[in-house]
Amino acid sequence: MDAFVASRLPAATTSSTPQHAATAATHLRQSPLRQGGTASLTAGVLLALCSARGAGRPNHPRAARRRAEKVVRHMCHRNCHGGEHLSPERKRELEAICEKIATPGKGITATDEGPGTIGDRFEKVGVENTEEHRRIYRQMLYETPGINNYLSAAILDPETMYQKDDEGVPFPEALEKRGIIPGVKPHLKVYELPGTKDTVMQGLDSLAVRCREYKAAGAKFAKWRSPLQISRFGPTKMAIEANMNDLARYALICQDEGLVPIVEPDIVMKGDHDLETAVAVNVEVQATLYKAMLDHGVYMEGTILKTNLVNPGLSCDHDYSVEEIAVANMMVLRRVMPTAIRGVNFLSGGQSLEGAAARLNALNKVKKRLGRMPWTHGWGRTDRSPWDWKVLRSYTWDPVLFIIPGECVCNIWKYCIHLGVFGQVFI
Ligand code: 13P
Numbered sequence: 001m002d003a004f005v006a007s008r009l010p011a012a013t014t015s016s017t018p019q020h021a022a023t024a025a026t027h028l029r030q031s032p033l034r035q036g037g038t039a040s041l042t043a044g045v046l047l048a049l050c051s052a053r054g055a056g057r058p059n060h061p062r063a064a065r066r067r068a069e070k071v072v073r074h075m076c077h078r079n080c081h082g083g084e085h086l087s088p089e090r091k092r093e094l095e096a097i098c099e100k101i102a103t104p105g106k107g108i109t110a111t112d113e114g115p116g117t118i119g120d121r122f123e124k125v126g127v128e129n130t131e132e133h134r135r136i137y138r139q140m141l142y143e144t145p146g147i148n149n150y151l152s153a154a155i156l157d158p159e160t161m162y163q164k165d166d167e168g169v170p171f172p173e174a175l176e177k178r179g180i181i182p183g184v185k186p187h188l189k190v191y192e193l194p195g196t197k198d199t200v201m202q203g204l205d206s207l208a209v210r211c212r213e214y215k216a217a218g219a220k221f222a223k224w225r226s227p228l229q230i231s232r233f234g235p236t237k238m239a240i241e242a243n244m245n246d247l248a249r250y251a252l253i254c255q256d257e258g259l260v261p262i263v264e265p266d267i268v269m270k271g272d273h274d275l276e277t278a279v280a281v282n283v284e285v286q287a288t289l290y291k292a293m294l295d296h297g298v299y300m301e302g303t304i305l306k307t308n309l310v311n312p313g314l315s316c317d318h319d320y321s322v323e324e325i326a327v328a329n330m331m332v333l334r335r336v337m338p339t340a341i342r343g344v345n346f347l348s349g350g351q352s353l354e355g356a357a358a359r360l361n362a363l364n365k366v367k368k369r370l371g372r373m374p375w376t377h378g379w380g381r382t383d384r385s386p387w388d389w390k391v392l393r394s395y396t397w398d399p400v401l402f403i404i405p406g407e408c409v410c411n412i413w414k415y416c417i418h419l420g421v422f423g424q425v426f427i
Contacts, residue, residue, distance in 0.1 A: 083255060083299025090258060094302030095342070097220050097260045100181055101304055102343030102376075106152035108262075108306070110347070110380030111141055112185035112223070114157055135163045142175055153181040153221065155262075155380075158210075161217045172218025183221035183262065184214045187250070190227060198239035201226050204249060211257035221260035223306060224250045225347075228265065230273045230281050230313065240288050248292035255299055262345070262378075264306040265289055269349050271313030275320050275328050282310045282332045290338055300340035306378045309346045309359055326362035345378030 083091065101108065113121070118137075119129035127133055138160050141147075154175055161184055165174050172182035188203035201224065203210075211222065226243040228235040244265065251261035265285050267278070286307070293300065310329045312320055320328075333344065348356045360377060 079297070080294050081297040082294075083297060083302065085297070086255060086299055086302075090255070091299060091302060093258065094255060094260050094299060097181065098302060098304055098342040101153045101221065101260070101262075101345075103152040105376075106150060107377035107379065108153045108155060108345050109141070109151050110155045110223075110378060111138060111160065112155040112157045113380065114185075115159060131159070131163075134159065138163065138171060139165050142171065142178070142180070148178045148180055151180050153183055155183050155185055155223050155378075156219070157185060158214070161214060161219060170218060176218065181220045182218055183223060183259075184219040185225075186210050186214060186222045186254075187224045193239075193242075196236070196239075197231070197234060198236055198242070199227065200239075200242050200246060204246060204253075207250060207253050208257055211254055211259050215258055219259060221262055221304070222250075222254050223262040223264055225264040225266050227268055228281075228285060229268050230271045230277060235267075235281065235285070240285055241292075244285065244289040244292045245296075247289055248296040248298060251293055251298045251303055252296045255302055260302055260304060261298070262304045262306045263289065263293070264347065265308070266347060266349065267308050267310075269308075269311055269314045269351070272315040272317070273313040274316055274318055275310070275312045275324065278310050278312055279328050279332055282308075283335055286332065286336045290336060300338050301342065303341055304343050304345065305337065305341050306345045306347055308349050309351070309356070309363075311349070311351070311359075322358050322362040323366070325359050326366045329359075329363050330366050343376070345376055348377070348379040348381050350381050 086094075115129065115131075115134065118134060122129045122133065122137075138156075142154065143165070156171065160171050161182075162170070164170050167174075169177075175182045186203060186207060187201045189201075190199045191202050192199050203224075211219075214222070224247055226247050228239060228243060247263045247265065251263055254261035267282060267285060273281075290300075293303070309325070310332050311325060312318065337344070346356075346360060351359070356377070356379065
């Protein structure tokens with residue numbers, strides 16, 4: 001820190017002793033201006049900087065003041081700088097990607113289940129979990145006829161980023177050709193903090209390097225999920241802050257590497273909490289997230305929010321109407337969400353396809369004053385809910401057929417269209 005200050009002091013000042021610079025730094029640290037972010041000076045800071053210039057040198061007070069102000073401005077701008085380190089081209093690039101992801105009438109498909117998670121699902125339908133089967137499965141999804149009418153973007157697992165379709169075209173490129181923006185899940189696994197029930201998502205170390213590699217492989221955005229759970233004791237303040245700071249740091253790194261960060265705070269549906277508690281916790285979590293993003297200097301206009309729908313816990317003993325849930329969601333977003341963020345894509349959190357679509361539909365109906373901001377889907381499990389095959393089985397062929405490219409998923413989407421899901425979701 002002291003070295004940071006010293007390196008930014010004007011040339012004459014840096015020629016003074018390190019102790020002088022250290023004194024100036026101490027004053028800067030202690031100054032309330034560091035918190036307040038204003039560029040005016042207290043006498044203490046000025047004095048420190050003037051004296052740091054070196055004893056015995058002529059020092060015009062006005063020049064010293066200007067130099068000191070410059071230093072303080074620099075220090076203050078370290079917080080909430082809104083991506084001032086990014087070039088105008090980079091900002092435009094990020095904004096253009098956000099704009100496309102937030103295309104009205106379209107949503108994101110989350111096809112980023114890792115090899116482990118997808119294995120559980122394959123097992124249910126008796127399909128061996130091999131890399132080739134995973135490749136065929138992804139290809140089947142991406143080649144669904146008409147899919148680009150509903151999807152603006154797809155989130156890929158890192159493995160899929162480097163796989164190719166039958167024609168030898170890498171999936172990111174194949175998606176782009178269909179007008180679907182490819183992105184990647186760069187985080188690793190959830191980790192339980194020892195001695196607590198709190199979790200954090202791993203993967204910040206070496207994130208910049210991985211982002212660079214994914215960008216070179218065709219990714220345009222990234223997604224980072226930070227799960228939290230409502231319980232009698234949680235989520236704790238510490239868990240919220242740790243997770244939201246991680247999301248902010250991830251976003252900062254992504255933008256620096258040219259990827260749009262999709263920030264995903266996910267308050268999971270497990271629990272018996274009511275809707276009112278869900279509203280309070282969501283407000284706290286999202287408010288902490290935006291504060292952390294602003295503090296970190298994230299360029300808010302170059303980000304997308306992907307969050308849980310505000311819902312009562314799965315074991316809540318009270319039934320809420322879709323309208324009540326929609327109002328609760330709108331309340332949370334209106335209270336805390338910066339309108340600089342271009343779009344919201346709600347994750348499904350494992351809700352049924354019909355339930356999630358009905359809630360999203362109601363939410364779109366009650367939103368009035370947030371202008372053209374699209375609130376749409378960013379589903380993984382839900383748009384492939386026939387994974388549990390309960391409904392689809394009566395609807396289409398034998399579930400094992402899903403491994404035949406273009407067949408079963410085509411039916412899944414047909415099923416969605418038949419249900420009128422897309423008509424409901426996009427208003
Ligand atoms: P869902 O399966 O909950 O929709 O998840 C989407 C997602 O991207 C989770 O990170």
